[in-house]
Amino acid sequence: MPELPEVENTARDLKPLLVGRHVQAVQILWPRLVHGKAPEAFAVELTGRQIVNTDRRGKFLLFPLDNRRIWIVHLRMTGQLHLVPTQTEIDRHVHALLELDNGQQLRYRDARKFGRFYLVDEAEELLAKLGPEPLSAAFTPLELFSRLQGRRPAIKTLLLDQRVLAGLGNIYADEALFAAGIDPRRPASTLTQADCNRLHMAIRQTLATAIREGGSSLGGSALTNYRRPIGVQGRFQQRHQVYRRTGQPCPRCGAPIERITLAQRSTHFCPTCQRYEPLGVGSS
Numbered sequence: 106m107p108e109l110p111e112v113e114n115t116a117r118d119l120k121p122l123l124v125g126r127h128v129q130a131v132q133i134l135w136p137r138l139v140h141g142k143a144p145e146a147f148a149v150e151l152t153g154r155q156i157v158n159t160d161r162r163g164k165f166l167l168f169p170l171d172n173r174r175i176w177i178v179h180l181r182m183t184g185q186l187h188l189v190p191t192q193t194e195i196d197r198h199v200h201a202l203l204e205l206d207n208g209q210q211l212r213y214r215d216a217r218k219f220g221r222f223y224l225v226d227e228a229e230e231l232l233a234k235l236g237p238e239p240l241s242a243a244f245t246p247l248e249l250f251s252r253l254q255g256r257r258p259a260i261k262t263l264l265l266d267q268r269v270l271a272g273l274g275n276i277y278a279d280e281a282l283f284a285a286g287i288d289p290r291r292p293a294s295t296l297t298q299a300d301c302n303r304l305h306m307a308i309r310q311t312l313a314t315a316i317r318e319g320g321s322s323l324g325g326s327a328l329t330n331y332r333r334p335i336g337v338q339g340r341f342q343q344r345h346q347v348y349r350r351t352g353q354p355c356p357r358c359g360a361p362i363e364r365i366t367l368a369q370r371s372t373h374f375c376p377t378c379q380r381y382e383p384l385g386v387g388s389s
């Protein structure tokens with residue numbers, strides 16, 4: 106969290122609010138937020154620049170600037186960007202302030218402090234290793250199949266690997282695997298082309314619906330919960346079929362949803378709808 110749908114909503118919400126605005130001043134209150142350079146240098150380089158677009162690649166937010174450099178933000182666990190009037194009180198989780206030319210401040214809040222800022226000449230410096238965008242034309246069922254060929258890790262583990270596919274995290278990997286009826290523990294190399302066709306469609310539909318619903322807002326407190334830059338929460342958590350529904354009935358068959366740990370991540374699935382029986386086992 107946040108994953109592709111939440112980052113996409115953040116980029117979309119910020120577009121009409123930020124594009125064309127000039128940055129008049131920058132304050133970094135948590136020095137380690139800035140990757141690869143001194144926070145003072147980052148502040149100097151961003152000051153005076155105009156933000157010309159807002160975009161997303163994987164889970165990265167991209168803000169191209171008028172000097173052709175790109176400010177990139179990774180929200181990681183609990184990062185949030187909000188636009189507020191300058192006089193709004195600054196709470197202890199605000200780690201960066203960007204003063205804009207319209208009396209507003211873009212504020213970065215992050216309770217867990219895992220998020221990072223980057224300022225680069227070319228986005229590829231940071232993004233070259235990312236796999237395809239799941240909603241792009243380049244991501245086809247055949248592309249998915251070929252990326253899983255010969256890969257022994259569990260399919261869920263590979264779906265979380267940003268080099269295989271960009272943008273999926275724990276929520277949408279679990280939801281997509283349920284929608285496709287695929288056991289998250291199954292070795293990726295055992296997926297057939299037909300399995301990949303179903304999984305490809307499930308990934309696209311899950312993400313598209315989640316984007317439309319404003320992403321998922323989950324988590325302990327208002328502090329760590331995902332909120333859109335315009336202050337509202339996502340609604341897709343109301344449509345989760347398996348994620349954090351441990352013990353509740355599967356919406357398809359009624360069996361209790363199970364929770365296991367896979368590659369150190371909690372994993373939710375239906376043991377009936379997502380049953381995998383390797384050839385020669387359990388069949389006659």
Ligand SMILES: [Zn+2]
Nearest residue numbers: 355358375378
């Ligand atoms: Zn089921």
